[in-house]
Amino acid sequence: MIEAAQMDSLMNQGWPAAHSTELDGWLVRHNAGVTLRANSVLPKSAPFDLGKALDYVENLYVAHGITPSFQISPAVQPSDLDAQLEARGYVMRNPTLVQCAAVSDVLANLHTTPAEVNISTTPSAAWTDCWWSIDGRGADTRAAAEQILARGKALYASVPDGPRVKAIGRLALVDDTAGLYCLAVDERFRRQGLASAIIHGLLQAATSRWVWLSVLEDNTAARTLYDRLGFQTVSRYHYRVKE
Structure with a gap:
């Protein structure tokens, strides 16, 4: 590990x-x-x-x-x-x-529902719109957020919904590992297995041996999913912020 x-x-x-x-x-x-x-x-x-x-x-x-x-x-x-x-x-x-798993183990543990998952090396406008609608921090910071996405090599997954998307995910590619980021599902389409479909699509498209992610300690729903997929905690962190 x-x-x-x-x-x-x-x-x-x-x-x-x-x-x-x-x-x-x-x-x-x-x-x-x-x-x-x-x-x-x-x-x-x-x-x-x-x-x-x-x-x-x-x-x-x-x-x-x-x-x-x-x-x-x-x-x-x-x-x-x-x-x-x-x-x-x-x-x-x-x-x-901070959790880590072998890509082969995660793929073996995934039980996905049929869903069309599009994979790209750059985020589409619809991908970014979905991400920002769920995780946005203000219109004046969107450009800075998009620049973060553009700085590293990554794959971008989305489940289409006409001109929009239902779910998204980003897989950062670093050396022979991959980091799962920006996993988000539109609240109208949750509990339909779309998060698992996104993870499956990203990991199938990658050549990495290991995948890692970070999850808030109190995010019980996400931790339950990641435990089922075989992720194990390898580190942890918190922030110290000056008041």
Whole structure:
């Protein structure tokens, strides 16, 4: 299985921010405030002067109109950074599990309903419209969100509904692994097996050996599906966000 530090790197490549600055072992990411992952620090190794590093990050994010945030995983450096941030007034957000499975195992465990699944290397307008209608954060940030999608190699799946789509998914392709993102089903078509159909279509089209994903700890419905498909928790993370 994949170790925590490697998992952090894969997720960063699968969802790349517009701007990433190396700061003495930390990767400082910002992307117009769109998604916490693309607007948080990935603390890969410990900086020489923690206090100065924290001051730099906070000033940089404030200058860009972004709330200072850190992604905290078991590989975080320094190892006590979570406690240091809490003492500095940062609060915990979005406890998340990182799960991984062999592609062959997931395909063997999938029981899909008949559904037409279209696969493309770029997101169509209908794909993006569906994603934004479910996960949108404001019209003024849509362009920044679309730029994230365009930065990494990926496959895009959709179940058509005339000129629109019922369900979507994105499979980021990183080395010999793949990351499942943006799995979403229009609320009018849920509980029809479309999420499974999307996953099946994406994994069949990929040549990756391993697939990984992140799921909020409290998302019981999604975790039930992923458990049934054979995913196992290999890491976890949460964010520390300055109040």
